[in-house]
Amino acid sequence: MNTRRMITGNGAAAWGARLARVEIIPNFPITPQTAIIEEISLWIASGKMDADFLPMESEHSVQSALAAASSVGTRVFSATSSQGLMLMTEMMFVTSGLRLPVIMVNVSRGLSAPITLWSDHNDVLVQRDSGWLQIFCSNNQEVLDSVVMGYKIAENSNVLLPMLINLDGFTLSATREPVEIPGQDEIDDFLPAYNPKHTILDPKEPMSMGGVVFNEYMYFRSQQRMAMCNSKDIITAVCAEWEKMTGRGWGRGLVEPYCLEDSERVLVICGSESAILKYTVDKLRAKGEKVGMLRLRTMRPFPCEEIVDALSDVEKIGVIDQDISPGSGGIIATEVKACLGRGVTSFIAGLGGRRIGAEKYEKIFGRLGRDVEEWIF
């Protein structure tokens, strides 16, 4: 039976894992993620959740344990942030290369140095070439929904890739919002148990995993790329099924268009900042300005066709990047430009959680139409 509760983004992530009946949770504390694993440890200790909680000695060990446990065919979950995700980097590629459908939440936080506890997207975007699917959530409900849907997508035999689900530190992780928590029976019907055929560490069926390849290496990488391409349809189908069950489809799964029909000026954005941007769009539209927003929900696979479909007729396009690749520019702006084959205005904003706010978005809408990089302090 559905219930509605006021929970944080971290709580929503924990609920997603609980509903998905994850079995092994290797973990390591890091701000602002820690509340996720604390909540899960409490549920396991009180018998509300049947899973093994493995406190590891580092995030590198967490990712190693996720891969090892998934190789046996158990459903696994973990969460991390920032420096923790960086320490996992080596193993991120191993997990996806072994085609293990691990689901991990990243509570985004700017990277050191200097140290910040607040959110931006450089941590998660560093992993964009690691072969993980990447989902950026805009609110706490989407966090819960994405974790549960994540297993169904990642475990699909045409995908078999791990998924990183991003929620913004503090903005979502520590903020309470009303979240609908689906009933366990409903989720059990939606998400069957994981029964892999490709990786099984069982003496009854000996196989060698993670061995050496020579000339064949490129074929393995090609298959991984193909799986990423396949995932688009699977994401859309799973979101459609979820919408049927819960009424929430999260756009078509890949992008969320907002007021695009007659828009002359559009901002592309991802994550929780989209809520404030929507508010700004409403405000400007009330004044008769033809503005809109396109939220990218998946960063991998990058929704190139969907961006082209949504924006090909739009005259002035801007991209908000809460990240920076020094020497290149906004990471998302660079990718959007590559899809569209034309310039956009690239705004670097909100690094280390620096407040943007509706008044600045209003100004930003007035500065579109130039192929430049502009920093919004």
Place this chain on the structure above:
Amino acid sequence: MKDPYLKKLTDIPMEDYLVGGHVACQGCSASLGLRLTLKVLGKDTIVINGSGCMTLLPVYPTTPLRVPWIHLAIENSGAAGTALYYALRRKNIDANILAYAGDGATYDIGLQSLSGAAEKNIDMIYICYNNQSFGNTGHQRASSTPRASSTSTTPLGKVEVAKDMPAIMAAHRIPYVATACPSYPIDFLNKVKKAAEVKGMAFIDLLVPCPVGWGFDPAEGINIGRLAVRTGLWKLYEITDGKVSISYIPKKRKRVSEYLSAQGRFSHLSEGDIRRIQAEVDQEWDELEERGYGYEIMV
């Protein structure tokens, strides 16, 4: 004392789970060590490998292993063992978990992960196949490299002494720690059997002479291992419940010069260097004799 599991070479099981056709070097004691280990542990065993020489056993699309094998990276065999232990329980799979990783992967880069598994006393067998260097990359210095040994990154010989890894493992209060060498297969395999039988983590530091890195004829691998033990340079012992007991006391110790002069890695040593090493070994064994070849290392 309980009868040992194996008394003579013909007691060793015939069945092999590491079979021929792989690409390990001629005279490699590390592959011999794994082959012997799997004979004792049998088919219900899952091997975790930390990156190193043995990672080159399964080369796509072939594998010489008849038991499940997983390689993830160099520094995480302990973490992988921890996860496997719980995941196998969830799947109701009853199997030995064997981590087989080199000394670089154990003493150095993987120490944190191994320590994590040891602190949790995970029921697994961790065998460090120890060629006293980063062997697979061409014999570079490691914290396991003995003092005076030259390596490709210590051309003048290593200055520091090797880390006492068995003592570090024993300090985690795990139930069984041992050292061994495939040149003494009965001693080694009885230790593997004990390692499999204890509940909790067992750690075996296995000296595996490396013809390529150490610089000796591949045909001499077994002899070099024997010399390491008979000169007293590599001690065979067990640590259970904080008590060290020497499992092999060389009747009349050979001179260390016989061991050192047989290997390229010690060819730079002077007579004086060799005399100093001999004096150290003699002093160590004199002390061991005074203590009855057994002593407590922890209270």
